[in-house]
Amino acid sequence: MKQIDLVIIGGGPAGLSAAKMAAESGLSSLIIERDFKVGGQLVKQTHMFFGSEKQYAKTRGIDIAKILVNDVLKYPELIEIMTDTTVVGLYKDKVVTLLQNDKYIKVQTNAIIIATGASEKVLAFENNDLPGIYGAGAVQTLMNVHGVLPGQNVVMVGSGNIGLIVSYQLIQAGVNVLCVLEAASEIGGYKVHASKLKRLGVDIKTSHSIKKAIGKEYLEKIVIGKLDDKWEFIEGTDEELVVDSLCISVGLSPLSNLLSMIETEMKYVSYLGGLVPLIDKNHETSIENVFVAGDVCGVEEASSAIVEGYLTGLVVAKKLGFVHPNYDELYLDFKDQLQNLRSGPFGEKLRLGLEEIMR
Amino acid sequence: MRIKEHPILTFEEKKELSFFFDGKEVFGYEGDTIASALHALGVKTLSHSIELHRPRGFYCAIGNCSSCNMIVNGKANVRTCVTLLVENMQVKTQVNKGDIYETN
Numbered sequence: 001m002k003q004i005d006l007v008i009i010g011g012g013p014a015g016l017s018a019a020k021m022a023a024e025s026g027l028s029s030l031i032i033e034r035d036f037k038v039g040g041q042l043v044k045q046t047h048m049f050f051g052s053e054k055q056y057a058k059t060r061g062i063d064i065a066k067i068l069v070n071d072v073l074k075y076p077e078l079i080e081i082m083t084d085t086t087v088v089g090l091y092k093d094k095v096v097t098l099l100q101n102d103k104y105i106k107v108q109t110n111a112i113i114i115a116t117g118a119s120e121k122v123l124a125f126e127n128n129d130l131p132g133i134y135g136a137g138a139v140q141t142l143m144n145v146h147g148v149l150p151g152q153n154v155v156m157v158g159s160g161n162i163g164l165i166v167s168y169q170l171i172q173a174g175v176n177v178l179c180v181l182e183a184a185s186e187i188g189g190y191k192v193h194a195s196k197l198k199r200l201g202v203d204i205k206t207s208h209s210i211k212k213a214i215g216k217e218y219l220e221k222i223v224i225g226k227l228d229d230k231w232e233f234i235e236g237t238d239e240e241l242v243v244d245s246l247c248i249s250v251g252l253s254p255l256s257n258l259l260s261m262i263e264t265e266m267k268y269v270s271y272l273g274g275l276v277p278l279i280d281k282n283h284e285t286s287i288e289n290v291f292v293a294g295d296v297c298g299v300e301e302a303s304s305a306i307v308e309g310y311l312t313g314l315v316v317a318k319k320l321g322f323v324h325p326n327y328d329e330l331y332l333d334f335k336d337q338l339q340n341l342r343s344g345p346f347g348e349k350l351r352l353g354l355e356e357i358m359r
Numbered sequence: 360m361r362i363k364e365h366p367i368l369t370f371e372e373k374k375e376l377s378f379f380f381d382g383k384e385v386f387g388y389e390g391d392t393i394a395s396a397l398h399a400l401g402v403k404t405l406s407h408s409i410e411l412h413r414p415r416g417f418y419c420a421i422g423n424c425s426s427c428n429m430i431v432n433g434k435a436n437v438r439t440c441v442t443l444l445v446e447n448m449q450v451k452t453q454v455n456k457g458d459i460y461e462t463n
């Protein structure tokens with residue numbers, strides 16, 4: 001069986017940053033990624049990021065991905081990357097099973113950082129499984145990575161930042177966005193993103209949602225309606241729209257299922273997107289030497305995923321005897337950055353959610 | 360449909376790849392996933408639900424939801440949204456849970 005100091009599951013911003021910081025400390029690691037490339041959700045984000053310099057604000061997501069990947073490639077002796085490889089099993093004695101090209105591979109490790117990210121939620125309505133109904137992030141991948149359009153006439157469900165950003169990017173790619181539907185009485189995402197869309201004439205319909213989809217082999221039409229303050233459809237407000245695509249952007253849920261395989265203590269926290277592990281201040285779970293970083297322990301943003309990656313990489317290395325020369329300074333800096341990212345009114349729910357999972 | 364002009368991104372001309380969709384020869388480009396190549400050809404239905412045989416397309420595009428599973432080179436349940444297109448691939452629509460295949 002292959003012996004590895006540290007296994008990092010997921011090659012998104014959190015996983016890549018963890019590997020970098022571990023390597024800076026002198027610890028070797030193996031990154032396992034199920035996609036054919038590393039970079040996670042960043043590889044499709046053509047917009048510029050918010051935040052501060054340290055998390056590459058004002059840089060486009062696709063370029064941040066390149067920076068993170070290059071950082072990791074600077075340590076060829078210490079960091080090994082396996083793409084097209086899915087982690088399918090995790091055992092308490094720190095054996096990890098991988099599936100690569102129809103072959104199972106077993107790896108024995110001393111520590112694990114789980115950085116599997118999150119997946120887009122679905123929404124319940126009639127015929128919600130018709131082809132032509134996609135997660136908003138999925139459409140972003142199709143357009144921005146592969147250069148393929150989902151269709152010509154699209155409606156977006158959800159006005160959080162992802163819904164707003166992807167709507168804007170659909171228009172950039174030449175797609176007609178009929179409207180954005182938002183069940184709440186207010187727009188969910190940042191005002192700047194909403195204003196950009198409004199300037200382009202896109203109607204953001206608050207207190208509205210999708211009632212049903214219509215189509216035989218694929219999506220042809222949708223019925224939308226107005227909601228009352230209990231989020232019930234108001235009779236007589238139905239409206240039929242002809243669309244070939246519908247994007248669902250109603251949040252993400254952490255891909256935390258691997259953690260359940262080793263009986264990690266978990267909790268359902270809606271503010272964090274779903275089922276998440278309990279963690280201590282260093283992101284260690286209830287199982288010793290099993291750490292988590294990024295969206296898997298609470299859906300946030302790439303900026304915080306990067307810093308959480310650095311933090312866990314730094315801490316794990318120290319636990320295994322590889323102390324970074326600037327450990328104390330970096331540790332405080334990462335903690336500080338995370339606190340700043342979560343400050344302000346937009347971070348409130350997140351802060352409450354994170355309090356609930358502290359061990 | 361492929362994007363031709365974009366204010367931020369450039370999509371360079373890539374090598375054309377021929378592959379087979381339900382027996383018919385079609386084309387995609389190098390760098391496509393199977394799902395993106397089919398989508399560009401206007402094919403949205405990639406699989407069918409097991410019980411009711413309802414048509415399904417891709418949903419998550421990150422290899423998680425299994426709604427894009429197809430039979431590729433005889434192998435069932437291949438996640439076509441995260442599998443790169445390869446010249447001469449045989450891609451088929453899947454209508455059941457998928458049969459175990461023989462490697463030779």
Ligand SMILES: Cc1cc2nc3c(=O)[nH]c(=O)nc-3n(C[C@H](O)[C@H](O)[C@H](O)COP(=O)(O)OP(=O)(O)OC[C@H]3O[C@@H](n4cnc5c(N)ncnc54)[C@H](O)[C@@H]3O)c2cc1C
Nearest residue numbers: 010012013014034040041087116117137294295301302305
């Ligand atoms: C449409 C959209 C727009 C966004 N816009 C912004 C923005 O403007 N600013 C911002 O800061 N954030 C944004 N985000 C959020 C940001 O992308 C995520 O918070 C960030 O990518 C999380 O990083 P991560 O490393 O935790 O997870 P991910 O980036 O999701 O990476 C996880 C990786 O793990 C891999 N993986 C999962 N399971 C396995 C397994 N079993 N075996 C092997 N590999 C596995 C996945 O393939 C993936 O590559 C956006 C997200 C979306 C979906």
